[in-house]
Amino acid sequence: MTVDVLIVGAGSAGCVLAERLSRDPARQVLLVERGPADVSSAPLDRLPIDSPARAVSVPEGGGRPVVRGRGLGGSSAINGGYFLRGHRADYVSWPWPEAEIADAFRVATGLMRATPFADAELGDVARAFETWHAGATNTAAWPTEGVNRVWSNRVDGARWTSAHVLAAAGPRPGLTVRPDVEAVALTTRETTVTGVRTADDEVIVAREVIVCAGTLGTAILLSPLTGPLPVHEHAETIVRFTPRRRLRAPALLQSVAHTGGVEIRPYGDDFAAFAALRATGVPIGVADMAGTTGTVDGRAVDLGRPDDAANLRMAGGVESVxxxxxxxxxxxxxxxxxxxxxxxxxxxxxAWGSLPAGDATDADGALDGWTRLRVVDGSILPGPLRSGPHASIVMLAVLLGDRL
Structure with a gap:
């Protein structure tokens, strides 16, 4: 069987892209995902990263733990439910009109049911964090320097994931979803990508392949074609304390501060309260948002190290915390x-930015030097953001899904 569009990976980008592309009933869209087909609705006070069905560890050269989501929804089903845009200025040099980006964010925010945490919803740590900062907390959709209330993709205290977006669309005549199918290689003819080969040695042929396997998964799949790829990450120094009493923590992260190039993250409680981990103290993260630079070469992943300037920025943040x-x-x-x-x-x-749009790919995600191949996920983020990348990845899936 030859399909019009084969989407590889049903994570934050893949599910949303499939929903947009399958609106055309004449287009045959096949979405393949290596994980299970169920739509997970874990509550926000739980990180289901201990589930082998929903999470997979990626070996990393520095020995640092890297966990990515699997199954419908991908990492949107296991993350903290943080859905914060970058600052407006972060997108100015991106290869899409600012108005188009703003419109795609508006659609993505609605699809993902993202809303800011209300004052009455704040846990103990977030409330103390905002009290200490004393000034007004920004609750608008666009973050600014200073304290920003986190927007969260949620309904009734549980994550609303990209899998929910796809499920809410209902059956589509041109859309087929195949779970438990792992794409292990792209099939090619000269400089044309013709489909994928699966772990079961099945060859799926498509008129166009769109890889949405997440930044690391996509780089692992594409680096045999492109050679080693760069990858960027947000280094994070953690300050911990032992709580004097049991904390109220409705979600992992409800408020953040953007200052001096870092994002300060007052996590709601010990990670042990959110996942099956050993208690180590309540963490306050200080993340450098300029990003490290590492490499992915086949299955060899190295996320790089913060440079001296990044360490200096994080040290200032730690002192403030x-x-x-x-x-x-x-x-x-x-x-x-x-x-x-x-x-x-x-x-x-x-992880983000291994195939930045406007450089390694064009504004429609087409990879330079190859035909019938596109990339739509965190790989094509063109530059650093002052917030985490999840909302921007979903935004790009909307933007490109409506352009293609």
């Missing part, structure tokens, strides 16, 4: 003498 945790705003939350800084810098699970 320590001052905050010793302030009266946190007096009833922090056990005296328990504040400590993790000795090893971690990563944010935000």
């Amino acid at each position: 320590v001052a905050m945790l010793t302030d009266d705003a946190f007096a009833d939350l922090v056990e005296p003498g328990s504040i400590r800084v993790d000795p090893v810098t971690g990563m944010s699970q935000h």
Whole structure:
């Protein structure tokens, strides 16, 4: 069978792209996903990263833990439900008109049911965080410098994922979804991509292949064609404290501060409260948003290291966080003498930018040097954002899905 469009990966981008493209009943769209077909609705106070059916570990050269989602919805089904845009200025140099980006964000926000956390929904850490900062908290859709209330893709306290977007569209005559199908290689003829080969040695032929396997999955799949690819990540230094009492934590992250090139993330409770992990203390993240640069070569993934300037920015953020945790705003939350800084810098699970649009791909995701091949996921983000990439990835799936 030859289909019009083969979409590889049913994650944050793939499900949304399939929904947009399958609106044309004459277009045959096949969506393949290596994970299961069920639509997961985990509550926001839980990170289902311990489920082998929904999460997979990616080996990384520095030994740092990297977990990505699998199954319909991909990482949107296991992440913290953070759906925050970058700042308006972050998109100025991107190869799409600013008005088109704004319109795609409006659609993406509606599709993903994203809304800001209300004052009454704040957990203990987020409330103390905003009290300490004292100024007004921005709750608008576009973040700014200062404190921003997190927008979250959720309905009734549970994640609303890209899989829900696809399911809500209902059956489409031209759309076929095949779970439990792992694409392991692209099939080619000279400089034309003709389809994919699966782990079961099936060859699926398509008039066009769109790879939406997530930044790391896409780079692993494409690097045999392109050679080693760069990859960017947000390095994150963690400051921890031991809580004096049990914390109210309705979600992992409800408020953030953007300042001095870092995003300060007051997580709601110990990660152990959200996932099946050992308790290590309540974390406050200080993430450098300029990004590290690493490489992906086949299945060899290295997320890089923060440079001296990034370390300096994070050190300034850490100093501010320590001052905050010793302030009266946190007096009833922090056990005296328990504040400590993790000795090893971690990563944010935000890989992006290995095939930036306007450079390695064109504005429609077509990969330079190859025909009948496009990429639509975090790989094509053209530059750094002052927020995490999830909302922008969904936005691009809307934008490109409506252009193609």
